[in-house]
Amino acid sequence: MVISSLCLALPLDKDRKALIRKEEMLQIGGKLLLTKQEELANEKLMALKNAEIAQAMKTSQFPPSMHFFRAKKLIEESKVFHVLKKMPKGAALHLHDFGILSVDWLVRNVTYRPHCYLCFTPRGNLQFKFADPAPPTPKPEDCSEWILLKKYRGQLQNVTEFDNSLLKNLTLVVDNPELAYSDQAIIWARFENIFITVAGLVHYAPVFREYFARGLQEFYEDNVQYLELRATLFPVYELNGKTHDKEWSLKTYQEVAQKFAKDHPDFIGARIIYSYHRRKNVTYIAESVQAAMKLRVKFPETMAGFDLVGQEDKGHSLWELKEALILPTTQGFDLPYFFHAGETDWQGTSIDENVLDALILNTTRIGHGFALSRHPVAKNISLNRDIPIEVCPISNQVLQLVSDLRNHPAASLMSSGHPMVISSDDPSIFGAKGLSYDFYEVFMGIAGVKADLRILKQLTLNSIKYSSLSADKKQTTKEIWQKKWDKFVHDLAEGKKL
Amino acid sequence: MVISSLCLALPLDKDRKALIRKEEMLQIGGKLLLTKQEELANEKLMALKNAEIAQAMKTSQFPPSMHFFRAKKLIEESKVFHVLKKMPKGAALHLHDFGILSVDWLVRNVTYRPHCYLCFTPRGNLQFKFADPAPPTPKPEDCSEWILLKKYRGQLQNVTEFDNSLLKNLTLVVDNPELAYSDQAIIWARFENIFITVAGLVHYAPVFREYFARGLQEFYEDNVQYLELRATLFPVYELNGKTHDKEWSLKTYQEVAQKFAKDHPDFIGARIIYSYHRRKNVTYIAESVQAAMKLRVKFPETMAGFDLVGQEDKGHSLWELKEALILPTTQGFDLPYFFHAGETDWQGTSIDENVLDALILNTTRIGHGFALSRHPVAKNISLNRDIPIEVCPISNQVLQLVSDLRNHPAASLMSSGHPMVISSDDPSIFGAKGLSYDFYEVFMGIAGVKADLRILKQLTLNSIKYSSLSADKKQTTKEIWQKKWDKFVHDLAEGKKL
Numbered sequence: 004m005v006i007s008s009l010c011l012a013l014p015l016d017k018d019r020k021a022l023i024r025k026e027e028m029l030q031i032g033g034k035l036l037l038t039k040q041e042e043l044a045n046e047k048l049m050a051l052k053n054a055e056i057a058q059a060m061k062t063s064q065f066p067p068s069m070h071f072f073r074a075k076k077l078i079e080e081s082k083v084f085h086v087l088k089k090m091p092k093g094a095a096l097h098l099h100d101f102g103i104l105s106v107d108w109l110v111r112n113v114t115y116r117p118h119c120y121l122c123f124t125p126r127g128n129l130q131f132k133f134a135d136p137a138p139p140t141p142k143p144e145d146c147s148e149w150i151l152l153k154k155y156r157g158q159l160q161n162v163t164e165f166d167n168s169l170l171k172n173l174t175l176v177v178d179n180p181e182l183a184y185s186d187q188a189i190i191w192a193r194f195e196n197i198f199i200t201v202a203g204l205v206h207y208a209p210v211f212r213e214y215f216a217r218g219l220q221e222f223y224e225d226n227v228q229y230l231e232l233r234a235t236l237f238p239v240y241e242l243n244g245k246t247h248d249k250e251w252s253l254k255t256y257q258e259v260a261q262k263f264a265k266d267h268p269d270f271i272g273a274r275i276i277y278s279y280h281r282r283k284n285v286t287y288i289a290e291s292v293q294a295a296m297k298l299r300v301k302f303p304e305t306m307a308g309f310d311l312v313g314q315e316d317k318g319h320s321l322w323e324l325k326e327a328l329i330l331p332t333t334q335g336f337d338l339p340y341f342f343h344a345g346e347t348d349w350q351g352t353s354i355d356e357n358v359l360d361a362l363i364l365n366t367t368r369i370g371h372g373f374a375l376s377r378h379p380v381a382k383n384i385s386l387n388r389d390i391p392i393e394v395c396p397i398s399n400q401v402l403q404l405v406s407d408l409r410n411h412p413a414a415s416l417m418s419s420g421h422p423m424v425i426s427s428d429d430p431s432i433f434g435a436k437g438l439s440y441d442f443y444e445v446f447m448g449i450a451g452v453k454a455d456l457r458i459l460k461q462l463t464l465n466s467i468k469y470s471s472l473s474a475d476k477k478q479t480t481k482e483i484w485q486k487k488w489d490k491f492v493h494d495l496a497e498g499k500k501l
Numbered sequence: 502m503v504i505s506s507l508c509l510a511l512p513l514d515k516d517r518k519a520l521i522r523k524e525e526m527l528q529i530g531g532k533l534l535l536t537k538q539e540e541l542a543n544e545k546l547m548a549l550k551n552a553e554i555a556q557a558m559k560t561s562q563f564p565p566s567m568h569f570f571r572a573k574k575l576i577e578e579s580k581v582f583h584v585l586k587k588m589p590k591g592a593a594l595h596l597h598d599f600g601i602l603s604v605d606w607l608v609r610n611v612t613y614r615p616h617c618y619l620c621f622t623p624r625g626n627l628q629f630k631f632a633d634p635a636p637p638t639p640k641p642e643d644c645s646e647w648i649l650l651k652k653y654r655g656q657l658q659n660v661t662e663f664d665n666s667l668l669k670n671l672t673l674v675v676d677n678p679e680l681a682y683s684d685q686a687i688i689w690a691r692f693e694n695i696f697i698t699v700a701g702l703v704h705y706a707p708v709f710r711e712y713f714a715r716g717l718q719e720f721y722e723d724n725v726q727y728l729e730l731r732a733t734l735f736p737v738y739e740l741n742g743k744t745h746d747k748e749w750s751l752k753t754y755q756e757v758a759q760k761f762a763k764d765h766p767d768f769i770g771a772r773i774i775y776s777y778h779r780r781k782n783v784t785y786i787a788e789s790v791q792a793a794m795k796l797r798v799k800f801p802e803t804m805a806g807f808d809l810v811g812q813e814d815k816g817h818s819l820w821e822l823k824e825a826l827i828l829p830t831t832q833g834f835d836l837p838y839f840f841h842a843g844e845t846d847w848q849g850t851s852i853d854e855n856v857l858d859a860l861i862l863n864t865t866r867i868g869h870g871f872a873l874s875r876h877p878v879a880k881n882i883s884l885n886r887d888i889p890i891e892v893c894p895i896s897n898q899v900l901q902l903v904s905d906l907r908n909h910p911a912a913s914l915m916s917s918g919h920p921m922v923i924s925s926d927d928p929s930i931f932g933a934k935g936l937s938y939d940f941y942e943v944f945m946g947i948a949g950v951k952a953d954l955r956i957l958k959q960l961t962l963n964s965i966k967y968s969s970l971s972a973d974k975k976q977t978t979k980e981i982w983q984k985k986w987d988k989f990v991h992d993l994a995e996g997k998k999l
């Protein structure tokens with residue numbers, strides 16, 4: 004009815020309004036009906052948003068268009084950001100084991116513990132290890148001699164300066180990212196090195212436990228109710244060099260999460276997605292798939308499924324590894340997949356087909372799916388089978404897939420209501436924290452000027468809906484979330500100091 | 502049939518291939534069947550493309566990801582680019598009057614003509630004017646005194662240096678664009694100033710004629726068969742200060758184009774889209790629409806329709822101006838519109854609705870339509886009514902809508918076969934020439950690694966199909982193009998030195 008009137012003599016205001024309304028309804032959350040209280044809260048929120056966007060247009064300083072390392076300070080001054088911090092965000096579904104906790108504690112606490120050793124690789128990267136008796140063995144290839152940190156600090160003139168340099172080694176944050184990271188290969192190399200550096204600290208058994216507990220705490224404080232963690236389950240070690248297996252790690256994750264949930268009744272807990280490096284030989288990948296199946300039997304409550312990690316652009320597409328990845332199906336075993344796929348700008352490569360292959364291999368969600376909008380068939384399958392993408396805006400920007408986040412391909416997917424959730428990938432490594440920074444980028448940048456409380460509500464509801472939790476647990480999570488949401492909306496509507 | 506097998510125990514290679522094939526068919530040109538000769542040519546072309554992309558992946562120097570000012574030299578070294586230069590490209594449908602001819606001739610020839618005066622604005626911009634008797638009147642506001650260029654050059658130590666500085670004033674090209682143009686407002690101001698500077702030279706009647714003829718020549722040499730020019734039809738002046746009206750300008754365009762077509766039987770000519778500045782008062786815009794209708798009656802062969810120009814982000818949406826824009830419809834007059842719409846990153850503003858409003862106002866094509874992919878309803882109308890967008894990649898990059906062209910929103914539209922043509926907007930001002938540079942960006946960057954001769958063929962066919970030419974003329978153009986295409990394909994297939 005609306006389209007036909009386009010051919011009439013006069014375009015009518017009401018027809019135009021109907022088309023615009025239709026478009027608004029297609030946007031994520033566009034069909035939600037807000038309560039009176041929510042409408043009121045929305046007005047407050049949009050007043051803040053509109054003022055900040057008007058200001059950004061005037062100053063040409065718009066955080067979502069800027070590199071996050073430069074935008075961060077501006078974001079922290081934003082009133083909208085402070086609202087988003089208070090907002091209950093449901094679940095964080097795309098996170099990696101050692102990127103969830105701000106690195107301060109690692110430097111100021113962990114590296115001060117007894118028996119902490121440090122060595123330098125020829126390329127200037129750091130490796131840590133706790134050991135007693137010393138020195139830790141084996142010595143990493145090409146590394147300098149092990150240096151006992153306590154002794155080393157004792158000799159330093161300026162320990163603060165040294166500690167700050169350690170902090171810098173644990174994140175990608177720099178003043179001038181374009182200069183420091185001239186291309187994707189360079190930043191990915193540095194990114195993976197940071198994981199190696201962090202690993203030496205966090206794989207030490209006492210730290211491992213505490214890191215995870217503090218990570219949960221950080222997300223809890225950012226008003227997240229539940230998380231799913233991609234974990235490599237690498238051997239955790241004791242002071243005497245003894246190492247633990249995957250089961251031990253998974254069991255520890257489970258214990259810590261359950262304890263945390265018990266201590267915080269408004270937090271649901273965490274589940275683990277066992278993640279293996281895609282660059283490994285297909286035989287090893289097959290072994291890791293087998294291991295995943297065993298773990299899933301043994302830890303049904305905590306073990307959510309399997310994923311492959313590492314830079315996709317380096318090759319090793321899902322289809323090349325299918326021999327390993329179809330093992331569960333051939334064995335009639337249900338191993339949910341949560342594949343990273345389409346984290347690339349290289350449309351048309353074998354890697355770029357990962358978005359399609361992830362779907363063919365029956366993935367439960369698509370990690371990133373940055374390339375999905377360029378794959379109409381995969382996009383339709385994802386839509387029809389309700390397989391969401393996990394959008395991590397800051398990660399995509401820092402890892403150089405896109406600069407101005409308004410051009411993030413999720414923008415067009417959002418505008419047509421494609422299934423998706425928002426997550427933060429490795430917030431601590433990007434200098435972010437929890438989910439709020441990524442929600443800010445989505446709300447202010449990717450979703451457009453008009454996007455309001457509806458999209459925020461739907462995205463948080465999505466995070467529960469698309470989680471790997473059982474129907475029961477989803478219901479519990481939603482109840483917890485709803486209570487918090489109502490309070491959040493009430494406080495916002497009443498203009499309570501957020 | 503294909504989707505269902507996804508649920509079978511084993512994903513099958515042939516099902517996957519069918520899905521990939523389906524996706525390839527959806528891409529622009531995906532359904533074209535190539536002749537044997539074309540298949541052969543395609544193999545040659547793809548060998549060049551694949552080698553260049555492999556090289557780019559190795560060096561991390563990929564022109565479509567780089568700013569055009571830096572990429573230009575690399576593009577000119579590309580073998581693919583040299584093929585694209587030889588390719589008959591059909592029509593260039595989105596161009597502006599004084600951005601079509603490399604600026605060299607303006608400086609090295611035009612400014613050396615007698616009676617050429619120069620003045621400087623307080624902001625350091627240049628204005629030119631020819632006049633006899635001197636000095637030219639009126640003097641532009643705030644400008645320095647008029648300086649006779651001949652006299653001025655006589656006093657200079659280094660005329661070459663001065664001429665080079667003039668060249669720089671006629672394009673946006675700089676070594677470090679990110680530094681020189683810190684935001685969109687700044688580059689748009691500079692962009693519009695260049696038009697003012699160029700205007701003083703090209704609105705001089707003898708130059709006007711010759712500029713257009715040489716512009717046609719430059720596109721002809723770039724293997725373009727026809728063009729449509731957005732022209733402001735500002736008063737052209739004579740040496741004695743007498744000015745001509747719009748009719749005179751349009752008549753001159755017509756004469757020059759017809760003469761050029763007569764002298765070059767393999768060139769079809771040009772049509773004019775009268776373009777008025779969107780920032781003007783709606784009363785003036787109404788007058789310009791009336792003027793457009795009159796011109797269309799008087800010059801049916803040359804006058805194609807009407808458009809509004811100027812930075813959209815500054816406001817003045819189509820809907821705000823609808824009172825003027827619905828005049829033809831209310832008068833039962835057929836005035837085709839070719840609206841610029843959606844040349845913005847600001848999703849959700851009133852300006853962002855221009856893509857929808859252009860369609861409601863019955864536009865024939867959408868200029869840029871950069872925002873279209875974020876408007877599912879407008880996108881569907883554009884698709885169903887077969888209204889193409891005019892994609893100008895280099896313009897969008899230089900004017901800071903997108904940095905890495907692989908993230909250009911046309912990528913997803915291309916992959917689903919959305920109607921579109923490729924054009925170059927103001928190549929001379931961006932340091933480009935003809936259409937080849939923009940075709941390079943599309944073929945290598947936006948369309949993805951797998952895109953082949955099919956997409957090129959379809960895009961050139963599109964340019965004829967979506968032109969404003971009559972059915973007859975389209976047929977003639979296509980015949981001319983086909984002959985050239987066959988020769989191009991033959992030479993490429995036979996490995997003839999291109």
Ligand SMILES: [Zn+2]
Pocket residue numbers: 097098099343370428
């Ligand atoms: Zn990830």
Ligand SMILES: [Zn+2]
Pocket residue numbers: 595596597841868926
């Ligand atoms: Zn234009």
